[in-house]
Amino acid sequence: MTTNLTRAEAEARSTLLTVEHYAVDLDLSGAADPRVTTFGSRTTVDLTARANGSTFIDLIAPSVRAVSINGTALDPAEVFDGTRIRFSVQEGPNRLIVLADAAYSRSGEGMHRFVDPADGLTYLYTQYEPTDARRVAAVFDQPDLKAAYTFQVLAPAAWTVLNNTAAESVTDLSAEAAGTRPAHGPVRMHRFARTLPMSSYLTCVCAGPYAEVTGEHRVARTGEVIPLGVHVRKSLAPYVDAEDILRVTGQGLDFFHSIFRTAYPWGKYDQIFVPEYNLGAMENPGLVTFTDHYIHRDRATRADREARANTILHEMAHMWFGDLVTMTWWDDLWLKESFADFMGGHALASATEYSDGWVSFALRRKDWAYRQDQYPTSHPIVAEIPDVEAAKLNFDGITYAKGASVLKALVEYVGEEAFLAGSNAYFDAHAYGSARLEDFLAALDEAAPDRDVRAWAAAWLQTRGTSELRLEIEDQEGTISSAHLVQRDGFAPHGEPGVLRPHRLTLAAFDAGSSADPTDTEVEGADVAGARSAGGGDDLGGGLRLTRTWDVEAADESTELPDLVGLHRPVLLLLNHGDQDYAKVRLDEVSEQTAARRAADLDPLDRAIVISAFANAVRDGVMPVPAYLRAATGLLMTEDHPGILSSVMGTLSTALDRWLPAAERIDAVAAVLDAVLEALETEPAGSDRQLSLARFAMGLCARTAGARGSDRTVAAGRGFASLVLQTQPGAALTDIAPGLVVDHALRWMALRALVVLGWADIEDIDAEAGLDRTGSGAVNAAMVRAARPLAIARRTAWGEATRDTSLSNDMLSARIGGLNAPAPHPMMEDCVDDYFSLLEEFWSTRPIEISRRLVVGLYPDWSSRPRRVASRTEDWLQQHPDAPAAQRRLLIEALDDLQRAMRLHGEASAG
Numbered sequence: 016m017t018t019n020l021t022r023a024e025a026e027a028r029s030t031l032l033t034v035e036h037y038a039v040d041l042d043l044s045g046a047a048d049p050r051v052t053t054f055g056s057r058t059t060v061d062l063t064a065r066a067n068g069s070t071f072i073d074l075i076a077p078s079v080r081a082v083s084i085n086g087t088a089l090d091p092a093e094v095f096d097g098t099r100i101r102f103s104v105q106e107g108p109n110r111l112i113v114l115a116d117a118a119y120s121r122s123g124e125g126m127h128r129f130v131d132p133a134d135g136l137t138y139l140y141t142q143y144e145p146t147d148a149r150r151v152a153a154v155f156d157q158p159d160l161k162a163a164y165t166f167q168v169l170a171p172a173a174w175t176v177l178n179n180t181a182a183e184s185v186t187d188l189s190a191e192a193a194g195t196r197p198a199h200g201p202v203r204m205h206r207f208a209r210t211l212p213m214s215s216y217l218t219c220v221c222a223g224p225y226a227e228v229t230g231e232h233r234v235a236r237t238g239e240v241i242p243l244g245v246h247v248r249k250s251l252a253p254y255v256d257a258e259d260i261l262r263v264t265g266q267g268l269d270f271f272h273s274i275f276r277t278a279y280p281w282g283k284y285d286q287i288f289v290p291e292y293n294l295g296a297m298e299n300p301g302l303v304t305f306t307d308h309y310i311h312r313d314r315a316t317r318a319d320r321e322a323r324a325n326t327i328l329h330e331m332a333h334m335w336f337g338d339l340v341t342m343t344w345w346d347d348l349w350l351k352e353s354f355a356d357f358m359g360g361h362a363l364a365s366a367t368e369y370s371d372g373w374v375s376f377a378l379r380r381k382d383w384a385y386r387q388d389q390y391p392t393s394h395p396i397v398a399e400i401p402d403v404e405a406a407k408l409n410f411d412g413i414t415y416a417k418g419a420s421v422l423k424a425l426v427e428y429v430g431e432e433a434f435l436a437g438s439n440a441y442f443d444a445h446a447y448g449s450a451r452l453e454d455f456l457a458a459l460d461e462a463a464p465d466r467d468v469r470a471w472a473a474a475w476l477q478t479r480g481t482s483e484l485r486l487e488i489e490d491q492e493g494t495i496s497s498a499h500l501v502q503r504d505g506f507a508p509h510g511e512p513g514v515l516r517p518h519r520l521t522l523a524a525f526d527a528g529s530s531a532d533p534t535d536t537e538v539e540g541a542d543v544a545g546a547r548s549a550g551g552g553d554d555l556g557g558g559l560r561l562t563r564t565w566d567v568e569a570a571d572e573s574t575e576l577p578d579l580v581g582l583h584r585p586v587l588l589l590l591n592h593g594d595q596d597y598a599k600v601r602l603d604e605v606s607e608q609t610a611a612r613r614a615a616d617l618d619p620l621d622r623a624i625v626i627s628a629f630a631n632a633v634r635d636g637v638m639p640v641p642a643y644l645r646a647a648t649g650l651l652m653t654e655d656h657p658g659i660l661s662s663v664m665g666t667l668s669t670a671l672d673r674w675l676p677a678a679e680r681i682d683a684v685a686a687v688l689d690a691v692l693e694a695l696e697t698e699p700a701g702s703d704r705q706l707s708l709a710r711f712a713m714g715l716c717a718r719t720a721g722a723r724g725s726d727r728t729v730a731a732g733r734g735f736a737s738l739v740l741q742t743q744p745g746a747a748l749t750d751i752a753p754g755l756v757v758d759h760a761l762r763w764m765a766l767r768a769l770v771v772l773g774w775a776d777i778e779d780i781d782a783e784a785g786l787d788r789t790g791s792g793a794v795n796a797a798m799v800r801a802a803r804p805l806a807i808a809r810r811t812a813w814g815e816a817t818r819d820t821s822l823s824n825d826m827l828s829a830r831i832g833g834l835n836a837p838a839p840h841p842m843m844e845d846c847v848d849d850y851f852s853l854l855e856e857f858w859s860t861r862p863i864e865i866s867r868r869l870v871v872g873l874y875p876d877w878s879s880r881p882r883r884v885a886s887r888t889e890d891w892l893q894q895h896p897d898a899p900a901a902q903r904r905l906l907i908e909a910l911d912d913l914q915r916a917m918r919l920h921g922e923a924s925a926g
Contacts, residue, residue, distance in 0.1 A: 016097045018075060019899075020146060022344055025157040031068050031102070032155070034162040035059045036209075036826045039152045040229060042200045043170045043222050044195040046119065046128060047137040053077055053116040055128065056897050058153040060111040062654040064104035071099040073149035073156040074115060074884055075125075081114040100153060104728065113153035121823040122862040123293035125150025126220070129823070131290070132793045133250035138223035139302060140289040142297060144410075145345060146403045148215040158447040159213040159343045169193060170222045172201040177221040177246065180208040181283055181303040210300070211445040219299035221287050223635045226252035236272045236277070241279060246287040248309055248693065249441040254312045256351055256759060260286065261740020263324045265351055267331045270366035271358075276439045277446065286327070290790055291825040293864050296326050298333030298355070305330075306750050312791065313758035318657030337785075340442060343449040345406035349396045349476070350455060352410070353418020356380065357426075360419065375658030377594045380416035382662065385481055385631055386598060387412030387632045391909050393479045394419060397452050397472075399620040404901040407863055413479075420597040421475045427519055427595045428471060429463040437462035473515045475597075482504040482516050482589070485601035487573075490584045498579035500569050500590070505599070505745055507723030512572040522576070523592035523621070524563040524585035525609075559609070559616040564592060587613075591624055600628045602855060611646040615653045623659055626650070630666045633674070637920055640674045657703055664711045671718060673912070676920040677879070681719060683727040688715040692751065700747070706761075709752055713739075713764035717771045720804065733772060736871040741763040742777075744786075748792020759787050763795040770799050771836050777803070794829045806842040809834060813846050816873065817853055820861070827865060831872035841879040850875055851887050855895070858902045870902060874909040881917055885910060 044273040053076075058074070084102045094101050100113060119128040119139075124147040128227050129138045141148075146156040166178045172187060186204045190197045193204070210218070230243040240295030243264060245257045264284065272278060281300040292306035309323045336358065337351030360380070363372035382652035387393065402404050426434045438460035445454060452472070458592060459468045482502050486501045489497040498520075507513025562585065565578055589608040590600045602610060602625070608627045610617075617625065632638035647667050654660045670683050691712045697707035724727065737750050742748055742757040766783050770777035777800065784796035801812030815822065816830040834843070850873055857869045878884045888910040892903060 016099075018098050018158065019402050019404050020073065020203055022400065023798065024347075025159070025344060028070055028155060028157065029159055031066065032062050032064055032126070032160065034060065034062045034155055034160050036864060037152070037154065037162055037164045038167070039164060040167045041151070041169070042170060042195070043176075044190075044193065045137060045199050046139055047171060048199060049130070051119075056113075056115045056117040058111075058113045058115075058151050060113075060153070060155075060436075061106070062109050062111065064106050064109055067104065069103045071101045072111065072113070072153045074100055074113065074153040075147075075150045075906075076115045076117045077340065079113065079115045081112070083112045084107075084637075085109055091483075095732075098149075110265065111153075113580045117151055120150065120360075120862075121821070122865050123291055123824045124862050124864055127289075127291060129290045129790075130527060131248055131250050131790055133789045136224050137248060137250060137289065138221075138225065138248050140221040140223075140287070140292075141219050142293065142304065143218065144294075144297060145216055148218060148575050150851075151220070153347060154215040156215050158214040158216065158341045158345070161341065162451065163212055164210045166205075166207045166218075166220060167203050168207075168220060168222065169195070169207045170205065171199065172203045173201075173224060174222050175225045175227065175246070176203075176205040177285055177287060177302055178205075178207040178367075179210050179213070179217070179219055179220075179281070179299060181242075181880055182206065182490065183208050208282075213300060213338065213447075217262070217299050217338060217341075219297075219302045219652050221289065221302065221304070224249055226255075228255060228257035228261075229806055230257075230261050232268055232284075234272050235269045237278050239278060241268060242283040243635065244283065244285040244287075246285065247307060251288070251307060251310045251312065251549045254310050255832075256311070256315075258862075259320065260323075260327065263327050263333070263865075266366045267328045267362050270328075270362045270646040271335065273441065274435050275443045277335065277339065279334060282692070283335060285585055291823055293824060296330045298330045298337055298351075300334060300338045303330045312789070313760040314706055314756065315704060316657055318375070318661050318703070318707075321363070321372065321375060321658070324367055325359055325363050325372065325375075331353045332358035332362065335442060336438075338349040339447065340445040340451045343451050345400040345403070345409065345452055346398055348398070348400070348406065348409055348414050349418045350452070352414045353396060353422055354395040356415045356419030356625065357422040360423075364624065369781055371619055371656070371658075373594060374623045374656060375662075376419075377620060378627055378662035380656060381420055381594075381597070382390060382630060382666075383412035383415070384417035384420055384597070385412075386634070387851075388417055388479070388481045389635075390908045392804075392907050395479050396476045399727040401900075402897055404863065408867075408901045408904055414553065415624050417481075417597065423594075424475070424519065424596055425468075428517075429459065429466045429468065433463035433466075434459070461899050469649070471517065474514075478516070480504050480514060482514075482518065482598040482602055484518065484520075484598045486571075486576075486588055486590065486603050487590070488603055488604075488605075490582065493584050495579050495582050498576040500567060500574040500576055501570060502572060502574075502598070508518065515570060515572060517568070518596050518598060519566075519568050520590060520596040521592040522565045522567050523561055524591045525559040525587040525617070526562050526583075528558045528560045528587050539749050540859065556811055559587060559613055562564075566773075573659065589621060589624060594619060594624055596621055598626060599631045601632065602628050607632075607638075611642070614646075614650060618658060619656045621760045622654075622656070626659060626663060630662075633666075633670060633919075634915070640919060641683075643670060644687070648687050651687075651690060651708075652694055655704055657707070660704065661723055664707070668714060668846040671715075673876075676922075679920075681722045684715055684718045685722065685726060688712060688719070689728040691715060692728070692735065695735075695752040696753075698752065701813065705752055705755055709739075709761060710764060711736075713761070717768040718837050720771050720773075730919055733769065733774060736765040736768045737774070739778075740769065759792065763787075763792075763799065767799050767802055767836065771802055771804060773804055794825050797826055797829035798832045801830045802836035803833075804842075809843050810846075813843065813849070813873075817849070817857075817869065824864060824868070824869050828872065831868060834873070835877060843875075844878060845878065847872075847880075847884060851891050854891065854902070854906075855898070858899055863901070866902070867905065870905045871909060874913075876904075876909065876913050876916070879923065881913055885913055885917070888913070 025305045038059040040057040045051035079095040082089040148154045149156045167177050172174050176180025184206045225250050228245045232241050234239040253337045288305045288307040296305040332355040334353035343351045360376045487499045587606045614625045633643035653788045719729045748755045812830045858866045
């Protein structure tokens with residue numbers, strides 16, 4: 016028995032079969048009864064075989080009651096092995112019928128069941144990508160075997176049931192008429208309209224007492240009216256900002272209809288926000304699922320709302336890229352994810368209030384790409400995916416963010432008009448079918464005949480790694496005498512350039528506002544950066560101003576820049592101005608010194624590029640960690656762009672946690688905390704920046720575990736956390752951060768900090784849980800209980816995480832989050848051996864999503880003996896060469912992070 020479908024097996028089925036239609040009948044009538052662990056699943060499949068042969072259909076279920084092919088019954092005990100049903104087909108039409116008992120899930124895969132602690136109500140939703148539709152019905156669970164689907168669902172009468180299409184009929188039935196248990200009460204049969212052809216992983220069923228807000232949108236270009244729906248569980252209904260969600264939805268529909276010839280083809284547009292969701296969202300046609308973390312029960316900042324809008328638009332882009340035209344196999348996952356990430360960002364910046372959306376993209380998304388692209392496991396955007404386990408892990412920063420960044424560069428290379436013409440031709444040629452890289456390139460070839468898109472694809476889509484770009488500048492008494500742009504591949508051996516890629520970017524020059532070279536002329540049409548000052552003494556009075564830009568194309572190891580020769584050397588030369596390229600930018604020494612002091616003078620996108628350069632430099636050991644901490648802490652004092660502020664806080668946290676020697680960590684944390692508390696005293700009451708800094712302060716406060724309690728800053732941080740907990744939700748602080756409105760999320764952060772520091776205990780946790788009787792409250796309580804700095808508390812949480820298979824995905828993550836909280840002494844060192852002894856069991860006995868959380872979340876990088884952990888990891892990998900490739904990849908990446916941290920704080924990785 017194997018749950019891992021290979022590409023070769025999928026290709027063999029595609030060669031033999033086409034699938035016309037699935038009729039799927041689900042009996043969810045007993046779902047609200049916790050004693051009922053399975054549901055009835057009946058699938059009727061109409062398929063055509065090109066020849067007589069033997070094949071299999073996918074199904075992961077506790078039991079199969081009956082199987083028949085073309086009216087001939089098969090013995091389930093002989094043909095079903097727990098994951099596959101084998102059968103023979105005859106050339107021509109065939110009908111397969113499977114009756115099974117499928118299992119409700121707690122892992123977020125298949126049919127997930129959740130009981131809301133706020134009111135005891137039960138909710139169901141499905142999540143399938145890449146191959147978990149087989150946990151609900153018998154299907155050929157691969158993307159290219161598309162078919163139409165007709166769903167019929169039996170559910171409790173009080174429930175809402177949703178599918179990709181609208182319901183054609185809803186019939187009330189008694190338990191007797193439905194053949195269900197009387198104790199489960201009256202039921203309704205929901206029959207849904209037949210879908211257009213789609214892949215199995217895109218089908219979706221949601222059921223439960225969901226609350227809804229409905230509306231409609233008339234598309235500006237076509238006049239088509241699209242029914243809209245927003246759905247959440249009842250306990251979250253008071254917090255739904257439906258007006259904002261529907262507004263962004265309408266803006267997106269108008270935008271995509273303005274650039275795509277094919278109108279939205281899927282009928283209605285429902286969006287449902289569901290609990291314990293493993294992803295941000297999923298692009299099921301007509302029924303998009305989102306994590307309900309996007310429903311903001313507590314205060315939401317502009318950055319929070321922007322992130323939700325970006326996700327809405329990303330999923331909407333999938334209605335064309337991924338749903339209308341789907342990749343043939345997971346090698347070409349980028350054909351949907353890279354495109355959706357790029358087009359979602361394009362729509363965000365072009366059609367919504369978030370016109371500065373590319374700033375957040377330059378930091379959040381591209382930083383994810385840069386980090387993923389430097390692992391030993393890095394892969395080309397068009398990846399080699401031999402099986403679905405490998406596909407599961409390729410939903411990563413390369414497939415999403417690097418792919419989107421490269422597409423942004425492609426649009427710059429061929430022009431937006433040609434890019435959209437090629438995309439529309441691609442849709443026309445492959446609508447409701449599947450496609451490969453070659454199909455997209457063929458469409459783009461025709462649209463952009465003057466560009467060699469195949470050479471571009473070979474350089475960017477079919478190689479791994481990131482280019483590093485730097486300027487080599489020589490000057491004599493301030494006048495540039497030589498200038499070159501040098502590129503090097505991040506995986507190249509020392510002293511070698513490695514893979515050389517074509518780059519098309521803008522180089523910008525900045526000078527001091529009051530002392531720029533009088534011969535310089537400001538670039539026509541350029542935005543002059545504001546004169547905000549970061550403070551501190553320097554000789555750049557008047558702020559920085561943009562003085563010149565140059566368009567640069569470079570494909571060689573070194574490209575001469577003759578236009579710079581003879582010019583006064585600017586105080587800052589910034590590569591990739593406008594962020595059209597994908598590359599790590601290395602600042603020259605003069606520019607780095609200027610940027611470290613005066614980044615706040617730049618406009619947001621240029622600041623983002625500088626901060627990205629700093630983050631890459633410190634991560635790669637090019638910039639000393641203390642220098643980065645000084646620069647980043649200075650930025651914290653002035654930064655008002657929410658996306659930039661969030662990114663700086665994230666990298667600062669990583670630097671403090673991982674990249675400093677243990678002996679220096681507490682003092683560094685205290686220095687940053689001191690700056691944040693100082694800033695909080697003067698922040699405008701109720702501002703987003705005030706709330707963001709307060710949240711960051713709570714995390715810093717927890718990181719002071721093990722410090723002297725008498726330290727002024729440590730005591731001030733603890734006092735701030737105590738003040739937050741003494742303030743009721745909805746009330747405002749009058750001290751430290753005057754006007755800051757306290758909410759449940761902030762209180763949990765404060766309590767976590769105090770618990771980790773030993774200044775709060777189980778009674779305080781129970782009291783807070785009693786005040787917050789919600790799903791998020793239950794998860795937070797479990798996490799904080801696990802975070803107590805007591806050996807018995809951490810060991811109990813470790814045992815629950817590693818051995819309690821009844822934990823849901825979110826409750827497992829709560830234990831892991833608590834275990835990873837700062838600890839003042841090595842109370843868990845003996846868990847290192849336990850971790851490595853359990854690795855095989857994690858992967859062989861748990862669903863892959865749960866296995867991934869265990870392998871990554873429990874990796875003992877918290878150990879006070881990192882060399883020992885690195886050695887144990889290397890030994891395990893050497894001793895288990897045949898372990899699943901996906902599991903090995905996770906460990907290799909965790910080891911790489913650990914070894915990078917050891918290098919940055921000067922500790923050897925062996926021994």
